[in-house]
Amino acid sequence: MTTTRQNTDVTAALRALEDDRASVRLRAALAVGTTPDPGSVAKLVERCGVEPEFFVRDMLTWALTRHPTALTLPGLLRELRSERAQARAQALHTLSKIGDRRAWPAVTRELLRDADDEVARSAWRTAALLVPEGEESALAAVLATQFGRGGRETRLSLSRALVALGEAVGPALDAGETSPDPRVRTHALATRRLLRDPDAGFDFAIEEAKRVVALGGSGGEGQ
Known part of the structure; x- marks a missing residue:
């Protein structure tokens, strides 16, 4: 019953x-x-x-x-x-x-x-x-192809995913920071800032990255 x-x-x-x-x-x-x-x-x-x-x-x-x-x-x-x-x-x-x-x-x-x-x-x-251990760098390389995509929430999601992968994302960030597209460079720089300092805040990291890009920088000091 x-x-x-x-x-x-x-x-x-x-x-x-x-x-x-x-x-x-x-x-x-x-x-x-x-x-x-x-x-x-x-x-x-x-x-x-x-x-x-x-x-x-x-x-x-x-x-x-x-x-x-x-x-x-x-x-x-x-x-x-x-x-x-x-x-x-x-x-x-x-x-x-x-x-x-x-x-x-x-x-x-x-x-x-x-x-x-x-x-x-x-x-x-x-x-x-x-992601399985050892495949983080390969995943980061694919994610990095999406730098500069979409609005704030989309870009924030991508940065969070990359930061979650840890130091393995270094080469992917390097590539993004040397892109001819300023949106890509800005997003890559902001993501590196968040990787270094997760408490920095995404909006602050983006504004800081915009200033670096406007001055012709590519974040080389972090490489």
Whole structure:
């Protein structure tokens, strides 16, 4: 009887994930995560790709982390190839929360350079977390191709990902600081400043880097 009741509750919660009211969807995601059930995984992954509200997506991710990785990983990896940018971004976000390094090969160069900023940002964060020891420099070289991209939040995300890789990013920063593009040089210089002094603050680092670039410098004193 208890099993039957649980199955009924799970089925009702999964249906509620499609309710028009965000508050109902949020409670449903919480319920599914509170009582993990293998039959919920596919629906949770699917909803991550289409759920319009950020806070509900975050609860869906939490619910997925409550299930065994062996069940969640295959569906999330498939979502990385989805045509929907949100599906790719949320799958990457969820993989970063799960933290299983078996997902590393799926964080491809294509995702790291994805045309959608949110997908790219999620890929940078996830890659910096999952990168195997010894591959940090290679990852940094790919990330450095994105210097100067997008607005403040996108540039901040890239700098944070690079700083998380530690001293292995040195050659990538060197290359960025000698770019003919002033936006790239500025971003690389700011990232080096954050690597040296994580408490400096991104906006301060960017303004300082702009002054150096305006004066014709390339940050050579840090090389």
